[in-house]
Amino acid sequence: MATLQHFRELDPLPGSVGDVFRLIRSDIATTRSALARKTGLSPSTVGLRVEALQRLGLIAEDGEHRSEGGRRARLLRIVADNGHVVAIESGVRYLQVLVADLEGNVLGEARHDGVLELAPREAISAMWERIGELREQIGGASVPLRGVVVSVPAPVDYATGRIATPSYMPKWHGASIVELFSTFTDAPVLVENDANLIALSELPARGHSRENLLAVLLGTRIGSGIIANGQLLRGENGAAGELSHTPVNAEPTIACVCGLESCLESAASGAAVASRLKVLGHDVRSMTDIAILGRGGDPEVLAVLRDAGTLIGSVLASSVNFINPRSIVLGGIMSTSAPLVAAIRAELFQKCLPIASEGLEVRAIEAPETAASRGAFRLLLDEVLAPARVDHLARQADAAAQIA
Ligand SMILES: [Zn+2]
Structure with a gap:
């Protein structure tokens, strides 16, 4: 168990x-x-x-360290290779698996088709197979597995490992990823929201922090994670930072499960932008295609990105007034779209209170494709x-x- x-x-x-x-x-x-x-x-x-x-x-004891008295003392260090930790990023359309050692050094990674469309039991079984394949591939099948963290694009009840609101994943209603994994391993399994992990990736690898930040995940959907005084704020039901279903005054382009006539996700998420661009005759198959189209400078495409950025910036302005972060970090593939980010910044600084925006830093996260796994390993190693x-x-x- x-x-x-x-x-x-x-x-x-x-x-x-x-x-x-x-x-x-x-x-x-x-x-x-x-x-x-x-x-x-x-x-x-x-x-x-x-x-x-x-x-x-x-731990092991090795090497030599000159102590103050001039005597040589032997250094104690963590045995990094005495265990694997695994981060699984289960996205809307993909499954990414990374294996790291006990110091968080990534030893191998693999990307597969997404599994969230499957029933939970089959999906977890597929995840477990992918973990085994990757550990074998890097020659570490017999290394002890110390822990697994699963990142999902949905609010999570962290204490029980259940997906709190499955939104567009109806098959996952009430499913416990932790329980399903327990048929395969005794190692601790953590489940966390993807945007929360992106927020955690911004904290120093070890030790305390007093950071106040808002991480915004701009992918197929929109998610966000809040760090308040160095701590991840999950909220009572795991829904803290769930700003994607904030009502907005705009025409929705995709249907949303939240039931609102028009929410931020239905009007300005990557999926909503893709749908708008398709209507304009563009061939958009992935979020990366949107970023590439944006670089082309087509005025129609730029207008769509600007409209989406303005809506996102306006919702973020309320959040900034509310929690007064030092920085807003934009993650996800859509954060690589310069016109979208420029529109977000412009609207945000125009709409939020001067006292809340003073010194506020808004920036795209470094290496967005691995940000969630960096946060995942940080969380997992602190637990393991x-x-x-x-x-x-x-x-x-x-x-x-x-x-x-
Ligand atoms: Zn919604």
């Missing part, structure tokens, strides 16, 4: 095995003497903690290597040793 317990939010006991691991992982203390100084533990107790971590295969989880593993190992 896959664990639904989230260790990331729990604090480890000071001086515990997990606490010592936290200090090593965050580079705060990477020698035995530094650990003793930082924790106040005796050198022999530090030795016991280090041994416990070595038995778990999580959470100090409280390491304490839990150490207790399990002790209990097993006593039985044996």
Whole structure:
């Protein structure tokens, strides 16, 4: 049974095995003497903690580090290759699988056709097969699988791993990705909204942050993730940042499940822009085609992109007034469309309160195609290597040793 317990939010006991691991992982203390100084533990107790971590295969001691007294101390480091973590990005039209080591270095990736049209059980089974194929391909089929994170384009109830509002994925109503994965693996499985992961990708890889930002995913649909004071804001039902169904005063070009006459998604999402461009006679098969068409400079195409950008900018202006972020980061393939982004910026700065827009930075995210997976690995590694989880593993190992 896959664990639904989230260790990331729990604090480890000071001086515990997990606490010592936290200090090593965050580079705060990477020698035995530094650990003793930082924790106040005796050198022999530090030795016991280090041994416990070595038995778990999580750290190794090697190299030499000149300590202040001139003596050479051996460095403690994370054993990055003692486990795989997997990020699955299940998009509207594609499935992307990435495998990384325990430091988040990507070891392999593969892109396949999307599976969200399938029934959940079949879709998860297909995901599991793709994970196995990729791990085999990179020669790591026997490396322990430490965790999986699945990114979906829908609001998620993070605590249970259920898709909160399946919107255009009716077959997924009430489906628990975590439960479905538990027939294949005991490793922890996390499920998160794609825009939330893009927001998380903007935080530093380790340590604390006081960032306030709004990440906006401009793809086939529109999603957004909020970081408030360094923390992802999920909201009571996982719907925080769900600005795509804000009512707008514009003609909808695609139908939307939200039931509003016209919402931002139905009038200005990538799918809505594609539909408008098709009516104008353009051959649009993907979001990338829209970005390419925009670069061509056709006045009709530019007008469509400008209209969509204006609607998005107007909704974002209300959000900026409301949460006062330091930056708005635009992700998704549509964020590579310069005319769309220019229209968003123009409308946003014109409509929002000067006090909210002062110092506001609006920019396209770097490497948009991998942003969600960067955020996914950050979330997953913080969970898989959470100090409280390491304490839990150490207790399990002790209990097993006593039985044996
Ligand atoms: Zn809608």
